[in-house]
Amino acid sequence: MDLWEIILFFWAPICRHIGYFKDLNNNVETLNRKTKKLKRKHDEIQAEVEDAIPVGKRQKTLVENWLTEVRNTENQVDSIRLELALRRICTDHSSRYTLGKRVVEKLEDIKKLNKKLKAKGVFDKVAESSRHPRVLEKQTSLPRGQQSTFEQTLEEIWQCLNEEENGIIGICGMGGIGKTTLMKEINNRCTNTRDFDVVIWITVSKDLNLGLIQEEIGNRLGMKFDRNEDKVDKLFARLKNLRYLLILDDLWESFSLIQVGIPKPDKQNRCKIAITSRSVAVCNAMGADKSIKVRALTTEEAWNLFCETCGDAVLLSETRPVAEEVAKECSGLPLAIKTVGGAMRGKDKKEVWRNALRALEGASPEVSGMERQVFLPLKLSYDSLENDEIKSCFLYCSLFPEDYLIPIDVLVRYWAMEEGFIENVNNLEEASNKGHDILERMKDACLLEKVSCGNEFVRMHDLLRDLAIWITSPSSSSIEGTKFLVKAGEGLVQPPEEKMWGGVVRISLICSKIKHLQITPDCPNLVSLFLNQNSQLRTIHSNFFQLMPKLQILDLSATGIESLPMSLLLLVNLRVLSLRYCKDLVEVPPLGKLKELQILDLSESGLKNFPQGIASLVKLKRLDISLTSFTTIPYAMIYGLPSLEEVSMTNLEEHVDGATFSEAVNMKRLRSLSISVSNLNGFIALDMFHRWFSGLTSFHVTVKSAFCLPLSNKQISIGECDKFPCGIEGLIKYAFSLDLYKSKGLTSLSKFQGDLKSLRDLRVDECSEVECIIDWREVGDDAFQCLQRLDLYSLPNLEKVFDGGAPPPLNTSLQNLRRIWVDECEKLRSLFSSSMVEQLHQLEELTIMKCFQMKEIIAVDKLPHNSFPKLRVLRLVYLRELESICSQRFMFISLEEMKVISCPMLKKLPLFSSSIHEIKGNIEGEREWWEGLEWEDEKAKSLYTRIYKGP
Template identity: 35%
Template sequence: MAELIGPILDVIKFIGRHASKYLKFQRKFTEYVDDFNQAQADLRAKEADFQQQLKDEHHFGKMPKQEVQRWFKKVEQKLGHAQHVEDKISKGKYLFRSCLGKLVDEATQAMKEVHAEGNFSGGLVVNDPSAIAVNLLTPEVVGATNFRDEIFQYLMGDAVESIGVWGMGGIGKTTIMKDVHNRLLKESKFRKLIWVTVSQVFDIRKLQKDIASQLERNLSDDESTIVCAGKLSEMLKGQMRYVLILDDVWRSFSLEDVGILEPTTNNGCKLVLTTRSERVVESMGFKKVKVHCFSMEEAMNLFFSKVGQDMLPNPTLESLMKLAVRECDGLPLAVVTLAGCMRGKADPRMWENAIDELRGSIRNIHDMEDKVYGCLKFSYDRLQGIDQDCLLYCALYPEDHEIYKDEIIEKWMEEGLIDEMGSRKAMEGSSHSILQKLEENCLLERVQVRPCIKMHDLVRDMALHITRKRFLVKAGMQLEELPNEEEWGKDLETVSLMHNSISTIPKTMNCLKFPKLTTLLLSWNPLKEIPESFFEYFPNLKLLDLSYTHLESLPNSISSLEKLTVLLLMGCWCLKSLPCLSKLQALKKLDLGHSGIEKIPQGLEMLVNLRYLNLKRTSHLTGIPAGTLSKLCRLQYLSMHSKLRSAEELRELNKLEVFYGCFHNVGGLNTFASKRKTLYKFSILVCSKIDSFRPLTSSNFVRFKEIKIDVGDEIILPYGIEELSLLECKGMRSINEIGLRDATALKGCELRGCSELEFVFPSKCDQLQTLESLNLSEFESHS
């Protein structure tokens, strides 16, 4: 009996404890409900505070922390459950208060726990890695305040999803949208801003790829535009709230065909395009925002911001400036162009003459585009002849193409636009001066991120109009074959078909020869073969650019181009050999860099007028026959992949200014450096091994790699050396054992893996005064 009583008493005690708890819920039910309501109110208040804080912190390029997002989800769940409990309270009966009180208490404790978890150090947001937050570089915006504010308000509001900003060329549409874009960066409404320049030649695939690129994604070239449209649409859906700005649209198109989502209030997306055509905006159903010309006051403010306030003390000059600006009819591009042209001109007679010329250019012309052309033409006419030719040459590139400054300078020299000055250094200096002048006159635009220039659409249009009989320009037009024969005028001097998709040239062309044509640009085309008869049509060709084509060979008829001065075959990886070049006695430049040639072209040693020879990264080239280089006595530029068998050949090249190459040993370097005058640019590797060699790109650079340098060995460095590198060299105890006495311009020094080095510089060393960086690595410690 006793054995049963114990367990029974335990059960009674257990039931009693729970019974008392349930009686407590019954007795203090009102207190539990009050606590419940307070916990619910506290949690809602904290949630509201965090929502406001998140709104303040969640600017463009930021995103909520994951722990914050999880906390809000928990809050949503607990408050939802609390509402369910609240409904039960309102319907609950007195007899069931004990059970209901337990439910209320559990809900209360859960809300208090979530409330306590809401503690986030360092704010509520972090950087959003997927957001593209880049301030677009633009000059200080003067005027157009109304248009900028109108567009900004449309984007920030909910009434308008698609906006078409239209106006004539040069009115400032792009500048306005850059300013609006940068203002949006400071707001939290949008998660991503996407900027794409469309340009006159509309190409769906290019537009799709450009948008995808802004999203840091890629689209395959192998898939159709329909498939790409579907993929792009999914990419954009994943961005949530965004603004897509399409700059410089010339014709209407289907958003669906491209894969651009239709902006709606629900998806929170906005779409803006800029165009010169009102019809484009209307046909696409966008809200029209027309950009008008500046008022006279705005135009003067813009003009003075560009021409400089220092020219104002003279009242007569100021009144003449106003007359000149008035001729620009408030067009920003024309005003800026005029200011660039007349900057620094303080003679009133020059301004009077300028006004007369401006009025003559636009007399009886009412169309605004023609007025812009008149202003641009006026600026062009103020240039010297050589500057004009250099500007016109830039129009040979595709529209909106960013041209590297070094590249365009090289092109000017190839074309013979820069006067022969006896040295490349002098010619490059002259070219830089011209480039700067064209930039300052606003005829070329600087590209901020890279060392490039661009040509404004209207300036390019003007250039093509000026050269319409002499130039045939179809660059970047997605051509798959040569232009129609009727487009090849008999007076053509220059043809540019670069950056197209031309893969074949017809065997015959039903047209006459072109005796005036001197320049033919076919670079960046998938061209595989040139018919034997093709060059017969261009008997006076001087410059031929076939760079970055898929050519496997050249026709023998190229040897008949006896007036050819420039032959460019850079990047022709499929090209294994060339015909005999001995007849090309006028040739001054031969560029075979990055090509697939396996041996030096026959007859190269006979090209006694050659100034420029590029054999950089010709990894298949077996070598340069002895005696070849020494005969090219006028060579100014030499870049090689192969190591020289004998540096003695270079001793004959008295005009050499630029050298990129490699020597087998220190003796070869000494032979070269001891007899050389100061080089303008050089990059030299001294290495005994015959491993793959890529010429160093740094100017005035010498690198020793895996070379033994014994005490007492004489080493002669070229004058003007700025960078010195020694990698895994043996025998050397101090860098002073290298001939540093002439290294008066040394800025950087790298020493790596030189195991026998005891100290770098002696205590007294003049080179320490110019040295800016010293890199030491991979050394063994000496105990």
């Protein structure tokens, strides 16, 4: 090789290395320009990808790799820019050379990326058919039927998802009731609509893992996360551009959507989140706009599903009767129906079916699969309860019979006593508050059911009761420590064998048919014994209580016992003794030895003589002797009991007189008082009494009144008085409820003036002299400002409910009134003046019955705009002269139910909504009346006919 060739061989590398140093500034400008151009192309392709993914496509691998390379190159270029900025184009030759080399290398990388971009066919389509379609269908089998419980719930959920105001929907119910099945149907229904860009199903289950939720959402969207990448921001950036439906199945605890990267659904993004949970509280904590309770199947639906699962064996004449009973034991729970049905499939021997029925009735897991597939999944709800107190309450509920309406006050009182709540709080009221709080948590966890007959009762689902019995059974594989013997509601004629009593802590034989307890069971650990509602129980062995040293709760209410054995006095730890409604009871032993007794209920018992020894019960906190016929009552002794907090002695054979009642002021710990008095003289004017009375948290005082149902925890009932009691105003001002029955000397309530401002409920019944309830000219601006319920019955001289025109402009009267019920007020010709209507913007329910002279409901001058904005229920019954609700045309914008019976003169209906196309609710009335109605046009008639139900 000659010299020239040698020079040429080394010249190119030398020039390249010199260029790193010499051309740095020009190369940086070129790099910036080409990087910006590459970034624009990256963003265009990324936008194409994001547009394609919501419609069921997925990013091509080559495209995904190219985009990743571009982002990496951009990061490296940014690093070079930062170093250049820090060095300010330094004059250090070594550093300048190194940076120059890196710049040239990045220019080469960009050149390669541009070359890949131009490769034939690679970027013609950035996405291809996805492995992640818009909706992933789920396998499901929903119990069918046009009007089935599940179909109705399914439609309710679907409607909620389509309502703009509902962003987050909770679907709640006990385990195994079908929440997941319903949501699988909702998921599958989305395949036939374009309502959502993507439907994402996440099964959360017991252990909440936010990272796993992020990964599953990312996988569903075809996303990949780098190790150090911020998942929250990346998920949020993707989801904010999608209209998604996120289904979170089996959620046990709440979490923050922001922490995961999930945009909150709202009216703008039209996204939805549906949550299934056993806990209403979890749904509320997640911000649910609406929660839907999933109901159990009806008997017919349960039978159909059972037959479908079990096969033809259930239809055999020999097995069907027993099979129907077996199906009923599943209590409408689809999980149990399918488990039991599967276990009994192909069984055609009636003996086998009878054995299965016996096992189910006794909450025994003998039926194949019951323990593993039903009890253990249901037990997760029990295990998840936050503390042992709530778990104890759940187990306690199983002591009551199947389908039993459990009185909340009884449950809380007994259980609070046994659990020692009363020892950790200041009084019975605080113990009760704590118990009620725990019951609410159990309702939220779908472990207790609310009942429609008010807030005084709860009910336990049969399968949950079976679960509790299984947990506490001595033979259960679930070792919880506390063991029960529960035979409640099984109709036992004989008590369980003595050997079964030993070792258990709680025994319940409620609603049995036991006539005699001629045994002496050895029960060293027994704490609670429920023998109530054994109406045939007559005798108890003299030594029956001898070997029950730890017994704290003894309920013998509604039994036929005539006396109690002396062994009762050995129960030195007894805290609760209930002899309520023991009509045949004539004597009890002296009770002075029961030093730990805190609750004694003798109400409606047959005792004639007041029990001896009660003066020694220094720990007694609650005493109930209502509706008894004691010949004498030692009031001074009762008022002297130092720990007494609650006393009930209403409707006694002899009413208490005022002078005796005045001694009650010495009861310093008293919080609740129910008492009947013959008159109010002797104490009503005492300042000391008023100060004491105002401090009570609960009272029910009846003055010469027949027994009245309580309306609130502070009630005055006045009945059958020849002359209206003088000085009653002093008590009424403390009351929430006032009940007037057959009281004379009263023409209106205007005389009470400011004493009515705290009243919430008013019931006036058979008060023949009442002419109006309130004359606005005689009362203050705040009379009836808290009134929520007004009931008027059999008032023959009532001509006006409200007289004197309308309340003054700034008057707050009646602005909280929610219910009005008027019955048999024969002289009433109308109910409201038009100006009176302005006060009734909270009214929800209006019932008018047997007001035979009533012509119209509202005597109109000029009806205010948007009258009765919250009225939901209107009942008009036996109003034979009623011609119109109001002669002026107006609308009930919230009306859901209207019942019209025997109102032959009523020919026109008000509108149900501001837009007739939004009509909702139902109308009930006789066919003849309906056909005689007059309509503005045929279109209105057609629309209203849709919601007419007939008689």
